Amino acid sequence: MTGLVKFVGGFAIVAAMAMSAMPLVARADDKDVIDYRENIMKSLDAQTAMLGMMASTQVEPVDLISTTRSLALIAKQAQHSFDAKVLGGEAKPEIWANYADFKKKMDDFVVKTAEMEQDAKTGGLPVVMEKMVDVLTCKGCHDAYRAKK
Numbered sequence: 001m002t003g004l005v006k007f008v009g010g011f012a013i014v015a016a017m018a019m020s021a022m023p024l025v026a027r028a029d030d031k032d033v034i035d036y037r038e039n040i041m042k043s044l045d046a047q048t049a050m051l052g053m054m055a056s057t058q059v060e061p062v063d064l065i066s067t068t069r070s071l072a073l074i075a076k077q078a079q080h081s082f083d084a085k086v087l088g089g090e091a092k093p094e095i096w097a098n099y100a101d102f103k104k105k106m107d108d109f110v111v112k113t114a115e116m117e118q119d120a121k122t123g124g125l126p127v128v129m130e131k132m133v134d135v136l137t138c139k140g141c142h143d144a145y146r147a148k149k
């Protein structure tokens with residue numbers, strides 16, 4: 001019986017915590033949604049800039065694997081950051097008009113960045129850079145869906 005009371009009590013606490021967290025979600029306004037996805041994009045930019053510095057021998061590529069791993073993780077964060085239709089920032093309305101195509105580009109990007117992490121382990125910097133220049137779709141997506149200000 002006491003076990004059940006404890007269980008029910010525990011459940012009530014969890015439920016209360018969940019409820020207290022709910023207004024946080026509800027408070028996210030359009031600006032938050034835009035800031036959030038732009039911060040993810042800035043993080044992508046930082047990781048690719050680091051890879052660029054390794055490629056141009058400005059820094060030793062000692063962090064190659066962790067940098068490609070970060071890139072792959074941040075790509076996953078980007079994957080759903082446009083699910084909510086919030087116009088604004090540099091996002092073109094075409095994202096949501098052609099969401100299946102946009103999502104395909106994003107999913108493809110996630111796959112390619114995951115491959116880059118493997119490339120870093122097996123082929124090292126030259127193979128990673130080859131993929132970054134020839135295969136990575138930052139520009140392909142931006143040309144179609146980002147209105148650069």
Ligand code: HEC
Binds near residue numbers: 034037038106146147
């Ligand atoms: C599938 C589409 C897609 C891919 C892939 C993508 N981006 Fe973006 N990116 C966007 C969109 C859309 C915006 C505009 C977002 C906004 O302003 O709300 C953007 C914005 C940005 C910005 C500007 C952020 C700011 O400060 O406002 C940077 C920097 C950026 N992307 C870098 C990258 C890099 C680097 C990559 C590849 C490693 C990449 N993006 C891959 C769609 C994409």
